[in-house]
Amino acid sequence: MIKMCSRLVATSLRLHAAPSSLLLCQQSRLVSTRRVPSEETLAALKTLLGNRLSTASSVLEQHGTDESYHAVAPPDAVAFVQSTMEVSEVVKICAAAHTPVIPFGAGSSLEGHISATEGGVSIDLTGMNEILSVEPENMSCKVQAGVTREQLNVDLRATGLMFPVDPGANATLGGMISTNASGTTTVRYGNMKNNVMSLTAVMADGRVIKTGSKTRKSSAGYDLTRMLIGSEGTLGIVTEAELRLFGVPEAEKTMICQFDSIQNAVDTCATVMQMGIPVARMELMDENAVDAINKYSKLDTPVRPSLIIEHHGSPGEVEEQSSVVVEIANDFEAKDIELATGLEERKKLWSGRHAAWYATLNQMPGSRGLCTDVAVPFAKLTNVIVETQADLMKSGLFGAIVGHVGDGNFHVMLPFLQDDAKLMQKVRDFSDRLVNRALECEGTCTGEHGIGNGKMSYLSKEHRDGVEVMHMIKKALDPKDIMNPGKIFYGDKKH
Amino acid sequence: MIKMCSRLVATSLRLHAAPSSLLLCQQSRLVSTRRVPSEETLAALKTLLGNRLSTASSVLEQHGTDESYHAVAPPDAVAFVQSTMEVSEVVKICAAAHTPVIPFGAGSSLEGHISATEGGVSIDLTGMNEILSVEPENMSCKVQAGVTREQLNVDLRATGLMFPVDPGANATLGGMISTNASGTTTVRYGNMKNNVMSLTAVMADGRVIKTGSKTRKSSAGYDLTRMLIGSEGTLGIVTEAELRLFGVPEAEKTMICQFDSIQNAVDTCATVMQMGIPVARMELMDENAVDAINKYSKLDTPVRPSLIIEHHGSPGEVEEQSSVVVEIANDFEAKDIELATGLEERKKLWSGRHAAWYATLNQMPGSRGLCTDVAVPFAKLTNVIVETQADLMKSGLFGAIVGHVGDGNFHVMLPFLQDDAKLMQKVRDFSDRLVNRALECEGTCTGEHGIGNGKMSYLSKEHRDGVEVMHMIKKALDPKDIMNPGKIFYGDKKH
Numbered sequence: 001m002i003k004m005c006s007r008l009v010a011t012s013l014r015l016h017a018a019p020s021s022l023l024l025c026q027q028s029r030l031v032s033t034r035r036v037p038s039e040e041t042l043a044a045l046k047t048l049l050g051n052r053l054s055t056a057s058s059v060l061e062q063h064g065t066d067e068s069y070h071a072v073a074p075p076d077a078v079a080f081v082q083s084t085m086e087v088s089e090v091v092k093i094c095a096a097a098h099t100p101v102i103p104f105g106a107g108s109s110l111e112g113h114i115s116a117t118e119g120g121v122s123i124d125l126t127g128m129n130e131i132l133s134v135e136p137e138n139m140s141c142k143v144q145a146g147v148t149r150e151q152l153n154v155d156l157r158a159t160g161l162m163f164p165v166d167p168g169a170n171a172t173l174g175g176m177i178s179t180n181a182s183g184t185t186t187v188r189y190g191n192m193k194n195n196v197m198s199l200t201a202v203m204a205d206g207r208v209i210k211t212g213s214k215t216r217k218s219s220a221g222y223d224l225t226r227m228l229i230g231s232e233g234t235l236g237i238v239t240e241a242e243l244r245l246f247g248v249p250e251a252e253k254t255m256i257c258q259f260d261s262i263q264n265a266v267d268t269c270a271t272v273m274q275m276g277i278p279v280a281r282m283e284l285m286d287e288n289a290v291d292a293i294n295k296y297s298k299l300d301t302p303v304r305p306s307l308i309i310e311h312h313g314s315p316g317e318v319e320e321q322s323s324v325v326v327e328i329a330n331d332f333e334a335k336d337i338e339l340a341t342g343l344e345e346r347k348k349l350w351s352g353r354h355a356a357w358y359a360t361l362n363q364m365p366g367s368r369g370l371c372t373d374v375a376v377p378f379a380k381l382t383n384v385i386v387e388t389q390a391d392l393m394k395s396g397l398f399g400a401i402v403g404h405v406g407d408g409n410f411h412v413m414l415p416f417l418q419d420d421a422k423l424m425q426k427v428r429d430f431s432d433r434l435v436n437r438a439l440e441c442e443g444t445c446t447g448e449h450g451i452g453n454g455k456m457s458y459l460s461k462e463h464r465d466g467v468e469v470m471h472m473i474k475k476a477l478d479p480k481d482i483m484n485p486g487k488i489f490y491g492d493k494k495h
Numbered sequence: 496m497i498k499m500c501s502r503l504v505a506t507s508l509r510l511h512a513a514p515s516s517l518l519l520c521q522q523s524r525l526v527s528t529r530r531v532p533s534e535e536t537l538a539a540l541k542t543l544l545g546n547r548l549s550t551a552s553s554v555l556e557q558h559g560t561d562e563s564y565h566a567v568a569p570p571d572a573v574a575f576v577q578s579t580m581e582v583s584e585v586v587k588i589c590a591a592a593h594t595p596v597i598p599f600g601a602g603s604s605l606e607g608h609i610s611a612t613e614g615g616v617s618i619d620l621t622g623m624n625e626i627l628s629v630e631p632e633n634m635s636c637k638v639q640a641g642v643t644r645e646q647l648n649v650d651l652r653a654t655g656l657m658f659p660v661d662p663g664a665n666a667t668l669g670g671m672i673s674t675n676a677s678g679t680t681t682v683r684y685g686n687m688k689n690n691v692m693s694l695t696a697v698m699a700d701g702r703v704i705k706t707g708s709k710t711r712k713s714s715a716g717y718d719l720t721r722m723l724i725g726s727e728g729t730l731g732i733v734t735e736a737e738l739r740l741f742g743v744p745e746a747e748k749t750m751i752c753q754f755d756s757i758q759n760a761v762d763t764c765a766t767v768m769q770m771g772i773p774v775a776r777m778e779l780m781d782e783n784a785v786d787a788i789n790k791y792s793k794l795d796t797p798v799r800p801s802l803i804i805e806h807h808g809s810p811g812e813v814e815e816q817s818s819v820v821v822e823i824a825n826d827f828e829a830k831d832i833e834l835a836t837g838l839e840e841r842k843k844l845w846s847g848r849h850a851a852w853y854a855t856l857n858q859m860p861g862s863r864g865l866c867t868d869v870a871v872p873f874a875k876l877t878n879v880i881v882e883t884q885a886d887l888m889k890s891g892l893f894g895a896i897v898g899h900v901g902d903g904n905f906h907v908m909l910p911f912l913q914d915d916a917k918l919m920q921k922v923r924d925f926s927d928r929l930v931n932r933a934l935e936c937e938g939t940c941t942g943e944h945g946i947g948n949g950k951m952s953y954l955s956k957e958h959r960d961g962v963e964v965m966h967m968i969k970k971a972l973d974p975k976d977i978m979n980p981g982k983i984f985y986g987d988k989k990h
Contacts, residue, residue, distance in 0.1 A: 137769060138874035180714040191712050193721070194689065198937075209960045214937035215870040216902045217686050219675040219725050219945045221954050221983055222965040226688070226721040230714050247771035274632060276742035278808075316815050375710040379633035407711045442693075442709035450714045459716050465704045469972065470717040476971030477964065488716055 034119040036076050037099045044093045045079060045121065052080040052127075063104050063114065063122040067169070067357070069368045069416070069424075070112030070454055075102060075122035082127050084200055084208055084239040091237065092206035094121055095482055102484050103233040105172030106148060109179060110371050111452025113232050117486035123237060125174050131155050132240065139245045140197060140214060145174025145238050152243075161245040164189035167448065168354045177238050179450035180230030184353070187273075187406030188280040188312065189246060191448065193229050200240035201228055204478035214242055227473075232450050233484035235477050249312035252280070253322050254340045254349060257329045258304040262286055262389055262401075264332040265305040266382040269405045271328050272309070273378060277321055280312035282406035286389065289356055289400035289413075296359030297352040302336060307405075308353060310346075353402070360400045360413040367415035370427050374438035375409035375447030384441065385410060388434055395430050397423075409447030435461075451488045459488065529614040531571050536592045540574060540616065543584050547575040547622075558599050558609065558617040562664070562852070564863045564911070564919075565607035565949055570597060570617035577622050579695055579703055579734040586732065587701035589616055590977055597979050598728040600667030601643060604674060605866050606947025608727050612981035618732060620669050626650050627735065634740045635692060635709060640669025640733050647738075656740040659684035662943065663849045672733050674945035675725030679848070682768075682901030683775040683807065684741060686943065688724050695735035696723055699973035709737055722968075727945050728979035730972050744807035747775070748817050749835045749844060752824045753799040757781055757884055757896075759827040760800040761877040764900045766823050767804070768873060772816055775807040777901040781884065784851055784895035784908075791854030792847040797831060802900075803848060805841075848897070855895045855908040862910035865922050869933035870904035870942030879936065880905060883929055890925050892918075904942030930956075946983045954983065 037045075045053045054060075055077050064074030079090045094101045100120025107114060116122060128144035131152060135141065136159045143152060150170045152163050167176060167183040175181070177199070182191030189195065198212035211224040228236055259265040262284075269282055285293070285306045294301055309325055311318040326337055340346045352359075361369050376384045385401065392399050392412065403410025412434065416423045435445045435458050445451075445458035460467050471489055474481075532540075540548045549555075550572050559569030574585050589596045595615025602609060611617060623639035626647060630636065631654045638647060645665045647658050662671060662678040670676070672694070677686035684690065693707035706719035723731055754760040757779075764777055779802055780788070786798045804820055806813040821832055835841045847854075856864050871879045880896065887894050887907065898905025907929065911918045930940045930953050940946075940953035955962050966984055969976075 135872075135874055137765070138872045139769065140872070180712075180718075182712055186712065190689075193718070194685075203964065207960055207963075209958075209964055211958075211961055213870075213939040213957065214872040215904075215939050215942065216873070217675075217677055217681065217870060217904065217942050218939035219868075219941045219943050220939050220950075220957055221946060221962065222726055222730075222968060223675075223688070223718075223721050223724070224961055224964060226718050227968075229718070231717055235717075247769070249771075270632070274634065274742075276744075314815060317812055320809060320811050373714075375708075375712060377630075377633045377635070377709040378711070379630055409710075409712065444708040444710050444713035444715050446714045447710065447712050448714050451716060455715075462708065462715055463704075463706075465702055466706055466719055467716065468702075469698065469704055469719060472971045473717060473722075473968055476967045 035098060035100055036119045037094070037121060038097055041093060041097045041099050042077060045077065045090060048086070048089050048093070049079055052082070054078045054080070062107070063124065064116055066107050066109045066112060066114050068110045068112050068454065069370050070115060073115035073117050075116035076119050078122045078124050080124045080127050084202065087123060087202045087237055087239050088206045088208050090121065090123055091202050091204065095205055095480060098480050098482060100482050100485050101237070103174065103178065103237045105146060105175035106170060108169035108171045109175065109452060110449045111454040113179065113450060113452040113484070113487060115453060117453060125172065125239070128239060134159060136161060138214065140242055141245055142240060142242050143173055144240055145177070146172050148172050149176065156245065160248050162248050163195070163243055164246050165192055165195055168357070173241055173243070174238050177229050177241060178232050180448065182404070182407070182448040184281045184283055184404060186404060187282055188278065193226050195244045196225060196229060196241050197244060198242035199225050199228055199238050201236035201238045203236045204480065204483050212242070230450065232452065232487050234474060234488050235483060249280070251315040251318045252310060252312050252346065253318040254308065254310040254346045255322060255325070256301065256338050256340070256349065257307045257309065257334045258302050258336040259306070259332065259334055260304065262305040263382055263386055265307050266385050266405060268329050268332040268334070269307060270378060270381060272325055273406060275328070277324050278311065278313070279309055279321070279325070279406060281308065281310040283308045283353055284401065284403040284405045284410060285353070285356070286401040288398070289360070289402045292359040292363050292400050293352045293356055296362050297355050299348070299352050304335060308349060356400065356402045357413055361415050363398065364415040364417065367417055369413055369415040370431060371449070372412045372431050372434050373409070373446045373449040374434055374443055375407060376438050376441055376443035378408050380441040380443070381405060381408050384437055387437060388412060391430060391433060395426060397426060397430055404447070407447065408443070453487055456488065456490055530593060530595055531614045532589070532594045532616060533592055536588060536594050537572060539588045540572065540585060543581070543588070544574055549573045549575065557602070558619065559611055561602050561604045561607060561609050563605045563607050563949065564865050565610060568610035568612050570611035571614050573617045573619050575619045575622050579697065582618060582697045582732055582734050583701045583703050585616065585618055586697050586699070590700055590975060593975050593977060595977050595980050596732070598669065598673065598732045600641060600670035601665060603664035603666045604670065604947060605944045606949040608674065608945060608947040608979070608982060610948060612948055615977070620734070621667065623734060629654060631656060633709065635737055636740055637735060637737045638668055639735055641667050643667050644671065651740065655743050657743050658690070658738055659741050660687055660690055663852070668736055668738070669733050672724050672736060673727050675943065677899070677902070677943040679776045679778055679899060681899060682777055683773065688721050690739045691720060691724060691736050692739060693737035694720050694723055694733050696731035696733050698731045699975065699978050707737070725945065727947065727982050729969060729983050730978060744775070746810040746813045747805060747807050747841065748813040749803060749805040749841045750817060750820070751796065751833050751835070751844065752802045752804065752829045753797050753831040754801070754827065754829055755799065757800040758877055758881055760802050761880050761900060763824050763827045763829070764802060765873060765876060767820055768901060770823070772819050773806065773808070774804055774816070774820070774901060776803065776805040778803045778848055779896065779898040779900045779905060780848070780851070781896040783893070784855070784897045787854040787858050787895050788847045788851055791857050792850055794843070794847050799830060803844060851895065851897045852908055856910050858893065859910040859912065862912050864908055864910040865926060866944070867907045867926050867929050868904070868941045868944040869929055869938055870902060871933050871936055871938035873903050875936040875938070876900060876903050879932055882932060883907060886925060886928060890921060892921060892925055899942070902942065903938070948982055951983065951985055
């Protein structure tokens, strides 16, 4: 039905800095076609944006690079947009020529979401960084997609409110919406799906829609808000969002508990959850993670499997909750429990945990890393983590485990040198085994990072017939396949 | 593209018991075509189901009737199914003949969701009422769609767990999923979107998909779980669901606070929310609601605007929380605050509140009722409720206001006699004004009841371009328009 009039098959793919075996594998599955924008398309974009359209090679390179191990795949041009209407115009120009558009925020994604695997135009939303309104009495705010979570929380300080979702990286809120980000605080405050009330998005034909409403709940028709959250720019480009805010807790109390075995650490966490003790964060770190963080962040935490647990509430509530957790941890033979109540002390602890990714890469200078992201049913968490640690040891790989264990979600961070194809293969094999372990117990291949172009085969395995239904939606809303193509689904759409 | 081979236009519509002016209006907009199942279709269904296929007029009548004021629209046959595979077979048989299928649970919906406005086969899921598994250590359970929420909670008693979503009616969980139900506990535990992890659903071509996973969160592709929740059977028929469970709270404390003005009652609620005091339920009742409940449930609550507020937690937590709320209520000049801690006392209070709908209808013997369902941004709640009460008085209508005010959601319950066309029109005009008031402040026309065939024009008004996107999804997933047609979208799909 749709005439793919301007598709160009490029013989020389601009993919950099990845071992050739990996590249070959990616080329054959993912990058079958390139759709380079025509001179006319670039001229129309230039007329619209002036010098906010860039084709400088360093800019292209940067916009084809995220934090992942995936090959750099630069776009053919970058559009630095400043408004929803500009995004709409860019999409209309590109749609007319079947040119792909790839939204770009902080570039902190971990599965190649921003790669221009078929070429096209990267739409950089970082210039749309205005906090449009804050309504303390409604406990909500409206932001442009390029606002980062740290920028928002700094801005909110005077109001006594905060936006709670915290994926670690200082991502843009648009990016966090695209991957359905979550993180350390999700056990208490939920993920992006729980904290976005309404979106403004530009669809594949350039039309602008507003989803949801400025209310806590609605049953008005299909939930386009939650359909767009986690759709990784493949259905629409989110330009604005209405977010839920929470009061900064009156009191916060953080503790770090060390254990002799990772089993006791995870069992402590499972018991806390099953007893329904409210926790605001509950993070696991294995010995390797603690060691890497110590070295990178100049801390001296004893090198043992550890849990960092935080409570938010009134002074009375956090005291009561933390004393129950201390009892539970002691039941599981906690070796050491240290409380951090002062702001600076707590900040130091969390900045260490937040730097875990860089700390782990730092253990192997010059490395990039693969970061697994499975989540499993709560009841299976201890077994899966213990088996995974055993697998790690058996395979002789260096990896560090950190996890949002209150959500059943944990990461194994595996650094490798990109010219070491053998190590890379070992890392991928380990990751395969871990995903299979998670899927066997009805878990998911990704708790919060998304599919991107790194987990497409896992998505097929996880959702089977469901992926076909997802693809029917994709085809209906983006018949020209211009919205971030080559993500979530294979280019040839075979699953 | 799609050949509508077996559509039959029926000249004699089987619509009962509604005033003729209303019927005419509904006929012209909603019921343009009937698609009666052919003899072959009925024979194939009979072969599949034996005497579990019924065409008895009383059965048809019952399956075309819900709790709403909408005209009864019976199906042409009712299929009493017992398994997902049977639902799939029924849908395949009906799809081959372009015959509509309408899922049916407890029949407690309030917007005509189960009406067979184009004829077709009602799929009665109440025989699929098995609780398939309960996993206390995973705090989850798996149920068939016909299990009711009360049945589930009775079954869970021994585990110390509960399913928290409570819409008042003893609805089936499948029905609650279809309308994205919520209710009195949503302020604390969320609505169906927050408490369903995974679904099994039969799609329009009979394929069976499993969405989501048995985990707290996932970023694996488009969120088909939340797309199906609230889609009112128009995209697929939910047959099984994996649900989140919560521990029965260690302590519960309920209070009822009376005020001289509804403004003070709502302001109390707004302050509690803005201060972030955890509440498990926070329900408003105006004087008319209190009076109706008193008469119906034989209670003697003073007839004043009232809030029922409940706390769940440890004994220390509920004490601390309720004492703060008492202080706030006193700041807003609460006239009387009564605490109910005993189970029987609390049960009596809540059974009164849950009977509010029938209590209000009871005020006008022989009546049916229209129940509005707007939700508004928190900051606008007091103004909207005060304006709505004034409008009610000015229009001379009898109506009772109850509301899940912690979510910004409230209902005006308006009884009328079905042969009083003039009163009916006044009720509809009042409802129109209320919806407009909500939409003007970025609220929603429905917080929890759904669109059905009663709010389609409001959906268009609320979501404009978004409705077109919803309809693109509908067309892609149900090209023959057999899945509960005439709900959410107009039959002619013009918006």
